[in-house]
Amino acid sequence: MSDYPIDHLTADEAWDVVRKSEVGRIATLHGNAPEIHPVTYVVHGEHIYFRTGTASRLLVDTEDQLVAFEVSWQMMQHISSTVIRGAVVVVTDPEKVTELDSMPYLDFAPKQEYVWMKIAPNEVRGRRLHVIDNTPWSEK
Secondary structure, three states, X not given: OOOOOEEEOOHHHHHHXXXXXXXXXXXXXXXXXXXXXXXXXXXXXXXXXXXXXXXXXXHHHHOOOEEEEEEEEEEOOEEEEEEEEEEEEEXXXXXXXXXXXXXXXXXXXXXXXXXXEEEEEEEXXXXXXXXXXXXXXXXX
């Protein structure tokens, strides 16, 4: 463990955090206000793929936009967080859609008409937070 409570993750460590989970958060702008959308996702190569409804606000807020995607992971006394920034595009290639449909995916709306969206990262960064004292603040 580091003497400093926060470590920077390498790119490989940051991607490892993303690959360990199935639920992340996408930060977008809706008008002039920030929005956070929880999403389930899959990683294929170094791209993030998620599904959304064909008429969803998430589609409108993310299509052809830059977003921030965040995933966190806790293990014992360490909390790791990865933030990926990148552009989002709708996946239109039928072969790619078939490939994505065959991947294990945590789906909360299986009967909803959907489109696959891809986040193409242009920045990946991560941090590991070391819990030094986990006494609740109300007891200090």
